[in-house]
Each structure stands twice: as C-alpha cells, then as structure tokens.
Amino acid sequence: MEKKPLLNVDNIYLSFGGIQAIAGVRFQVYEGEIFSIIGPNGAGKTSILNTITGIYPPTKGKIIYDGADITAAPVHKRPQMGIVRTFQNLELFKGMTVLDNLMLSRHIFIKYGLLSSMLYFGKARKEEIEHRKRVEKVIDFLRLTHIRKKHVYELSYGLQKRVELARALCLEPRLLLLDEPMAGMNSEETEDMARFIIDINEEAGVTVILIEHDMKVVMDISTRVVAVNFGEKICREGTPEEISSHPDVIAAYLGEEQWV
Structure with missing residues (x-):
C-alpha cells in the first residue's frame, strides 16, 4: 500500500x-x-x-x-x-518568566469562561492544573527546570531559543x-x-x-x-x-x- x-x-x-x-x-x-x-x-x-x-x-x-x-x-x-512553528527571530515575552511564557502558549486549549477564570474555581482551576502538568513535562523534556522561574531577558540567546522550542511543544x-x-x-x-x-x-x-x-x-x-x-x-x-x-x-x- x-x-x-x-x-x-x-x-x-x-x-x-x-x-x-x-x-x-x-x-x-x-x-x-x-x-x-x-x-x-x-x-x-x-x-x-x-x-x-x-x-x-x-x-x-x-x-x-x-x-x-x-x-x-x-x-x-x-x-x-x-501545525506549529518557531521563528528565525525570537518571539518571546522577555519580561515574563519561562514558565509564564509556556503557560501562555496553552491558550488555544482553554475552555473555561471569563467568570470562572476571574474567580478561579471549579473548571478553571481544574484546567489550570492540567495545563501546568503539560508545561512541566515540556520543561523536564527540554531540561529547563533550572531556569523555569527566570525572566526570559536574563537568559543567554541559546537558552532563549530553547524556550521558543518549548513554547512550540506546549502547543502539542x-x-x-x-x-x-x-x-x-x-x-x-x-x-x-x-x-x-x-x-x-x-x-x-x-x-x-x-x-x-x-x-x-x-x-x-x-x-x-x-x-x-x-x-x-x-x-x-x-x-x-x-x-x-x-x-x-x-x-x-x-x-x-x-x-x-
């Protein structure tokens, strides 16, 4: 075949x-x-x-x-x-932490509404936990654990490129x-x-x-x-x-x- x-x-x-x-x-x-x-x-x-x-x-x-x-x-x-891509020029939010950049990439999977997100209960809380688990797996996979709480602007260019790759992976x-x-x-x-x-x-x-x-x-x-x-x-x-x-x-x- x-x-x-x-x-x-x-x-x-x-x-x-x-x-x-x-x-x-x-x-x-x-x-x-x-x-x-x-x-x-x-x-x-x-x-x-x-x-x-x-x-x-x-x-x-x-x-x-x-x-x-x-x-x-x-x-x-x-x-x-x-279908997900990375770019020649870095497209990261450099004033945010590595973890926040990766969590932000999960926005296409968010299903809860505005009210539950503001009050952070029920469905919103459950979804947030699941998204965090997925992001942490990517962090471990690309060996970013030691910089997960650092702001992107603090990182070397090579590490920033790896964070860009991680963000793409968080989109599954x-x-x-x-x-x-x-x-x-x-x-x-x-x-x-x-x-x-x-x-x-x-x-x-x-x-x-x-x-x-x-x-x-x-x-x-x-x-x-x-x-x-x-x-x-x-x-x-x-x-x-x-x-x-x-x-x-x-x-x-x-x-x-x-x-x-």
Whole structure:
C-alpha cells in the first residue's frame, strides 16, 4: 500500500507585487520524518513555511494536510490542527518568566469562561492544573527546570531559543516547523538543539520540517531534504547524501566542496 503524506505542498506560487517568492514548489512530507529545506539566503525557504502556516496564502497551488485542503484555513486555526512553528527571530515575552511564557502558549486549549477564570474555581482551576502538568513535562523534556522561574531577558540567546522550542511543544504539535533553530548558537548549543530535535521526532513522535544553514546538522539528522533557490526547487527531494551530491545543488548552494 502506498504511504500517504502528512503534508502535500502542491505546486505553490507566492508573489509580492512584481516579486515572485515561490515559483511552483511541490514536495511531500511523511509522518515521522525530519524533512529539511535548504537553500541560499533569499531562496524562499521561510516563505514556504509561511504558506504552510497560513501567514501568506499562496497565490496559486494547494496545501494539503492530513488529506484535507487547508490552503484557505485561517492562520489561527492551524495550531489547533497540530501545525506549529518557531521563528528565525525570537518571539518571546522577555519580561515574563519561562514558565509564564509556556503557560501562555496553552491558550488555544482553554475552555473555561471569563467568570470562572476571574474567580478561579471549579473548571478553571481544574484546567489550570492540567495545563501546568503539560508545561512541566515540556520543561523536564527540554531540561529547563533550572531556569523555569527566570525572566526570559536574563537568559543567554541559546537558552532563549530553547524556550521558543518549548513554547512550540506546549502547543502539542503533530507537524513542527523550525525556522533556523540553530542560528546564532555556538557549537555546544547547536549539538544540544540537534539532540532535542531528534528526541522530539523519535520520542514524542512529532514530524519536523527544518530550515537550517548548518549543513552538518542537516546531514546528520534529516530523513529527506529538498533544495530551493530563487523560489524554485533545484532538484527532486531525496536523502541528504543524494542532495549533497547533486551537481545543481552544489553549484547553487554548497559550492565546490561538498560536506562530509
């Protein structure tokens, strides 16, 4: 039996005035993969994530998720479907604690009303306890216990990136989109983040789409890779080994020296 994709990006185009950010990109992502998108700066990688998450509806083409056409689905509905992302630039509330940032991310699951939340009894109290349990599990999973009560602005950049990842996990993703999660990190922080991504994929069963410029990380942790340039696919998606040895990818992105 042919395996059905969790996500099907079907011939999407995206234009901003006279600028075409994406031109006919198509690929499929299967459940349980770590699927990486590589390409030079300005190649359209983040624009692809923006169409998947609904920030920009594609000018043409479709986004199919779990067999359903979500091309026109509102952006705020997609986390409820299990589509969650992180950003290149940190989008945390830096004046709040790590714990408060993570608790805030649980807002899409809140069912109690205004009155019960003001009085904090019954259903509101019970829900709050359940949300706190979920957040504490994520804190333990990403080894953030020692900083859980610290304000985000007190943390190093690498730890802030980990908190951003934790906040995404608190939304209980089925498909997690990571936009350059290792950017600006030192080698030790990069290794830690790569390990966490593998754990999220293997232990939590989350399918991952990764944009990353660190080719060693891409080679080490990806199931399959797609390369893009000027908003177009350079070649058919394949294993890291296949993509790294493709002449068009080497010419457009990797340079004459392949990574090993």
